[in-house]
Amino acid sequence: MSLFSSSISLRKGISITDEEFVQLRDFIYEKSGIFVDQKRKYLFESRFRKRLQELGLNSFGDYHKFLKFDSSRKEEMIRLFEMITTNETSFYRDTKQLEAFTDKVLSPLVADIRKQGKKDLNIWSAGCSSGEEPYTLAILLFELLGMDAARWNIRINANDISMAMINKAREGVYNDYAMKTTPEAIKKKYFINEAGGLRIKPEVAKLVDFRLMNLNDPLALKRIPRSHIVFCRNVIIYFDEDMKKRVINAFYDNLMPGGYLLLGHSESLHKITKAFKPEFHPGTIAYKKE
Amino acid sequence: MRIDELKSGMILSADLKTRDGRMLLPGGLELDDRHIRMLARAGIEEVDVAPPLMELDAEMVRAVEGYVRDFYLYVNPDYAPMLELFRISLDRTAMAVASGWKLPSPETRRAQTVEHLDDLFLKDMGGPEDIVKHETDLASFPDMYFRIREVLDSPNVSADRLAKVVSTDVGLSAKLLKLVNSPFYGFTSSIDSISRAVALVGGQELSSLALGVSTISYFKDIPHELVSMEQFWRHSISCGIFARLLAEQQSGLQAERLFVAGLLHDVGRLIMFKKIPYASREAMLFARENSIPLNEAELEVIGFSHTDVSRYLLESWKFPQGLSSIINHHHDPMTFPDPLGPAIINVADNMANAVGISEGGMYVMPGIAEQAWETLGLDVNFIRDAVTAHDEQIDQIQRAFF
Numbered sequence: 001m002s003l004f005s006s007s008i009s010l011r012k013g014i015s016i017t018d019e020e021f022v023q024l025r026d027f028i029y030e031k032s033g034i035f036v037d038q039k040r041k042y043l044f045e046s047r048f049r050k051r052l053q054e055l056g057l058n059s060f061g062d063y064h065k066f067l068k069f070d071s072s073r074k075e076e077m078i079r080l081f082e083m084i085t086t087n088e089t090s091f092y093r094d095t096k097q098l099e100a101f102t103d104k105v106l107s108p109l110v111a112d113i114r115k116q117g118k119k120d121l122n123i124w125s126a127g128c129s130s131g132e133e134p135y136t137l138a139i140l141l142f143e144l145l146g147m148d149a150a151r152w153n154i155r156i157n158a159n160d161i162s163m164a165m166i167n168k169a170r171e172g173v174y175n176d177y178a179m180k181t182t183p184e185a186i187k188k189k190y191f192i193n194e195a196g197g198l199r200i201k202p203e204v205a206k207l208v209d210f211r212l213m214n215l216n217d218p219l220a221l222k223r224i225p226r227s228h229i230v231f232c233r234n235v236i237i238y239f240d241e242d243m244k245k246r247v248i249n250a251f252y253d254n255l256m257p258g259g260y261l262l263l264g265h266s267e268s269l270h271k272i273t274k275a276f277k278p279e280f281h282p283g284t285i286a287y288k289k290e
Numbered sequence: 291m292r293i294d295e296l297k298s299g300m301i302l303s304a305d306l307k308t309r310d311g312r313m314l315l316p317g318g319l320e321l322d323d324r325h326i327r328m329l330a331r332a333g334i335e336e337v338d339v340a341p342p343l344m345e346l347d348a349e350m351v352r353a354v355e356g357y358v359r360d361f362y363l364y365v366n367p368d369y370a371p372m373l374e375l376f377r378i379s380l381d382r383t384a385m386a387v388a389s390g391w392k393l394p395s396p397e398t399r400r401a402q403t404v405e406h407l408d409d410l411f412l413k414d415m416g417g418p419e420d421i422v423k424h425e426t427d428l429a430s431f432p433d434m435y436f437r438i439r440e441v442l443d444s445p446n447v448s449a450d451r452l453a454k455v456v457s458t459d460v461g462l463s464a465k466l467l468k469l470v471n472s473p474f475y476g477f478t479s480s481i482d483s484i485s486r487a488v489a490l491v492g493g494q495e496l497s498s499l500a501l502g503v504s505t506i507s508y509f510k511d512i513p514h515e516l517v518s519m520e521q522f523w524r525h526s527i528s529c530g531i532f533a534r535l536l537a538e539q540q541s542g543l544q545a546e547r548l549f550v551a552g553l554l555h556d557v558g559r560l561i562m563f564k565k566i567p568y569a570s571r572e573a574m575l576f577a578r579e580n581s582i583p584l585n586e587a588e589l590e591v592i593g594f595s596h597t598d599v600s601r602y603l604l605e606s607w608k609f610p611q612g613l614s615s616i617i618n619h620h621h622d623p624m625t626f627p628d629p630l631g632p633a634i635i636n637v638a639d640n641m642a643n644a645v646g647i648s649e650g651g652m653y654v655m656p657g658i659a660e661q662a663w664e665t666l667g668l669d670v671n672f673i674r675d676a677v678t679a680h681d682e683q684i685d686q687i688q689r690a691f692f
Contacts, residue, residue, distance in 0.1 A: 002377070003351050003384045010359075010367035010376050043581055046363050088579040095405045096568075177397055181405050237576075237590060266572050266591040270414035285412055 013049045016041065020060040027064060031077065032161060033216035033243035034084055047083055081161045081214075088234070089129045091136050091174070091182040094265050096283030102140055104281045105260050109228060110144060112258070119151060124227040124254060125158040126215060126247075127235030131169025131208070132178055134158035135200050137231065138207040139190050157224055159213035169210045172200040216243065221250040228256055233264035244272050252276070252289060261287040291339050293330055298322045303340040308332065311478075343388040354384050357393045361647050363581045365657040371637075372658060374673045375644040386648040394650060404515050407567035418558075418594050421565040422602035431607040432504045434459050438497045452493050453485035456500065465503045466496065468690035474531070474683050495546040501609070502530075502550040506691055509560050516563045516571055520692075525646050526553050527688050528680065532638035535676045539668060540630060551616040551631065552638050558600030559584075566592065574652075583656035585621050597621055623662045633662035645677060 016024075021044065025036045036044055048063065057063050067073055067080065092098060113121060121141070125134035134156045142149050160166055175197045179187060191198035213220050215235070230251045236244045251261050252275050261276060262284065263269070269276060269287055276287035291300075304317040306329075314332060315325060321339075329337065346354070358379045365372045387393065410416060410424055434456075441452050457463050463484050470487045471480055481487050488496055512519060533552030537545045562570045569592050577587035588595040597618050604614040616631035620639055623632035640658045643651060 002381050003346060004355070004377065004380050008355075008377065008380065010362055010365075010373050012359075012367075015368070039586065040364070040582065042366055043364050046367075086579045088575050092405075094568075096408070264572075265568060266413055266576070268412070268414040280412075282408075 012046065013053065014059060016045045016060040020064065021045075023064050024060060027067060028080070028084060029240070029243075031216065032081060032084070032214060033240075033247070034238045035240040035243070036084070051079065051083065078163050078212075082164050085160075085162050085165075085238075087129045087162075087165060089132045090178050090180055091132045091139075092186070093132065093136075093181065094233075094283075095181060097262070097265065098136070098140065100281040100283045101262060101286065102144065104279070105229070105262075105286050106140065106144060109258075109260070113228075120153045121155070122225055122227045122229075123154075123156045124224055124230045124251075125156060125208075126230060126232040126251070128158035128160050128165075128169060128210070129162075130165045130174075130178075131158065131172065131200075131210065132174070133231060133233065134169075134208045134210075135172070135204060138204045139186060141207070142190070142204065143186075154207050155225065156208045157211070157227070158208050159211045159224075161212070161214050163212050166210050166212050169208075172205050173197045174200075215247050215250075218246075218250070221247075221254070224254055226256050227254055228259045230255060230259070230261045233262070234266070235264070236267055237264065241272070248272050249275075255289040257289060259289050261289070263287070292336055293326070293334055296321060296326050296329075296337065296339070298326065301340040301343075303338045306334070306337055341389055343385075344390065346384060346388055350387065351384065353393060354387055355380060358383050358647060360581065361643075361651075361654050364583060364654050366660075369658070369660065370670050371663050371673060372640075372655070374670050375640060375655070378674060378677055379644045379647045382645060382648040391648065404513065404567050404571045407513060407515070407571075409566040409568045411566070413569070414593060418598040419602050421561055421599055422606055424565055425561055425603070426606045429508075432508060434462055435497070435501045435504045436608070438500050442493050442497055447493065449485050449488040449493070452488050452496070453483070456484045456488075456496070461507070462500060462503055465690055466499055469499055469503075469687065470496075472683065472686040472690055474534075474687055491546075494544065498544070498546040498550045498613075501613075502553045503691065505554055505557065509557075512560055512563050513567050516567055516574070521646075521650065522556070522560075523691065524649065524684075524688060525642050525651065526556060527691065528642035528645060528684060529553070529555055529635065529638045531680045531683055531687065532641040532676060533634050535679055536634045536638055536666060536668075539666065539672070540634075543630070543634075547613060548616070548631065548634055548638075551613055551620075551635055552642075555617050555620050555635050555639060556596060557617070558596030558598070558603060561599050561603055562588075562592070562596055577653055581654055584653045585656060595621070621656065623659050623665075629662065629665055633659070633665045636662045637666060641673065641676065641680075645680065 021038070021041050029035050048060070052060070052063055055063070055066065057066060067076055070076065110121070113119065123134075123137055125137060128134050138154075138156055141154060145152060158169065160169070173194060173196050179198060187198060190201050190204050192201060215221065232247070232251065236247060239247065248261075248269065252273070255261065268285065269278070275289070277290050279286045279288055298321055300321050302315055302317050302319045302321065305313060306315045306317075307313050314329070314334070319325070358376065361379065362372070362376050367373070410421060437455050438452065441447055441455050456466065466484065466487060467481060470477070470491055475491065477490060481490060506523065530549040530552030534545045534549040537543045537548035573584065573587045573591040576591045577584045580587070585595045585597070597620065601614070601618045604617065612631070615626060616635055619626040619632035620635035623629045623636045626632050636659050640655060643653070643655050
């Protein structure tokens with residue numbers, strides 16, 4: 001007794017040959033630095049199948065050609081990047097790290113800048129997904145600077161490879177899941193209740209500049225203004241060793257002397273570079289450019 | 291339900307037997323008028339019928355299919371044993387939904403937040419050996435098992451001496467008795483003493499079971515935010531039962547040992563939950579977000595997996611080498627020189643995952659190592675029979691442990 005046809009199959013459409021897989025994988029790696037392991041071949045196949053059907057293509061080889069030669073290849077690349085990236089994020093993600101960051105990195109840094117008689121602060125949020133991380137950083141700054149915040153010149157440069165995520169970030173409206181680890185007081189202070197969820201207040205939003213960017217584009221990386229702090233969490237985990245090194249070197253070049261790089265909980269510079277000086281705090285390692 | 295309330299179309303929920311044990315009708319049977327008249331003639335007064343099933347509309351059936359499909363995205367869709375497991379998961383999930391189970395939403399399927407929990411070390415600042423050392427420095431493994439081994443290894447071992455040792459631990463004895471009285475063993479009369487259990491089941495076999503029971507009782511303080519312990523052990527017991535069923539098809543294997551290997555195949559994960567809860571949760575999120583199996587996510591997010599941890603843990607607990615190897619290689623069975631045992635757990639783990647989907651299992655199918663399945667030399671049809679046998683045993687065995 002089954003509600004399903006006895007011939008129901010797991011396969012839902014055309015399959016990818018090993019050759020096509022390698023072709024596409026290399027193409028994606030070349031364009032984005034994201035490396036898709038052979039073990040994920042079937043996953044890859046099912047993720048792209050729908051797109052192939054929409055385009056009326058009969059094989060993954062044809063899709064590869066489409067990406068290379070079709071007149072709409074640029075738009076297709078944007079879609080492709082959306083299909084290969086994931087977006088697990090939330091406000092105040094990894095609270096322990098953020099506490100350590102505020103106390104041990106941000107406060108001393110702000111004091112230092114003040115001492116120099118300046119009020120400029122640049123932060124780069126690389127791989128910002130739908131905006132939760134850069135907005136969280138903006139809120140942390142408001143909390144730290146208080147009334148003085150308005151007199152500071154703060155710029156948070158946030159970018160992501162997915163246009164859909166950049167649009168969502170600019171929209172700035174979030175559901176409960178994005179808020180799950182956000183303190184109530186913060187919600188009240190920095191968000192406006194709307195029918196569609198919570199909207200980030202304009203004075204916070206205006207600190208953040210969202211742009212579409214590919215971390216595999218060396219020229220684009222160079223256009224980011226020099227930063228005091230780089231946040232790049234849960235991004236390099238998708239890169240292979242070589243790409244990790246290139247991206248981390250770009251962060252190093254971008255940072256001003258005395259600046260800090262912060263990575264995700266599951267990432268470290270171990271095996272990547274010794275250029276930074278690691279500072280160990282409960283909940284995080286802050287990598288300092290000396 | 292009383293016999294005069296029965297209607298044709300109702301499903302028997304268990305085998306129906308006469309008082310002297312003669313089978314009348316098998317569980318799962320859809321009753322018709324002829325059956326009901328036959329039961330009345332046989333003098334049966336009451337029978338157990340399954341709760342009425344909800345009719346599933348086409349949209350619901352599609353939702354079930356979509357839900358189950360998500361768990362199979364990672365595996366080879368053209369591989370026959372996987373396809374068979376997929377169909378089993380579909381049928382079971384449809385049945386669960388028809389009985390009132392709600393398909394979990396994507397949000398409830400995500401792990402809960404553990405922002406307040408601290409890891410022993412940050413990424414790349416420690417390895418599986420540090421986790422295990424921290425654990426074994428704090429607590430020692432219950433030594434009952436080793437006392438049993440001592441008796442078994444000594445000359446002139448007698449059932450009585452063994453029974454005496456086991457009986458000093460009342461909790462262990464009670465659990466072992468419940469186990470040997472479960473349908474797993476199929477003894478017709480009830481076994482009420484450890485010495486009788488030793489005589490019927492065998493000293494070696496009972497000592498394997500004692501090791502399994504002791505290990506389970508060791509784990510009490512696992513952070514509940516990460517995983518429901520009930521679900522964790524249900525999956526483990528399922529895996530143990532499937533391992534035993536698979537082992538019975540092979541010659542020269544001690545089935546109890548495979549049962550225990552299945553029962554304990556994920557113990558490394560429990561130690562990780564205790565020592566690196568935040569990283570463990572990150573791995574779970576990563577697995578869900580990328581639709582990849584948990585062991586692969588562990589390797590990427592944490593840098594080592596639960597079998598790396600079990601390797602150190604079981605060694606420091608002085609587990610029998612054969613048993614440890616089976617557990618430690620269940621995700622890479624063919625790399626072990628004697629792959630049969632690990633291959634069984636590899637397949638059993640997949641079977642347990644497949645039946646767990648309709649009970650709220652959260653993680654995608656890890657995939658059967660194709661050579662592992664070939665090593666077992668079984669027909670694909672065996673899978674469905676094994677699932678039926680599993681279903682007859684699981685609840686009672688779970689009750690024996692908890």
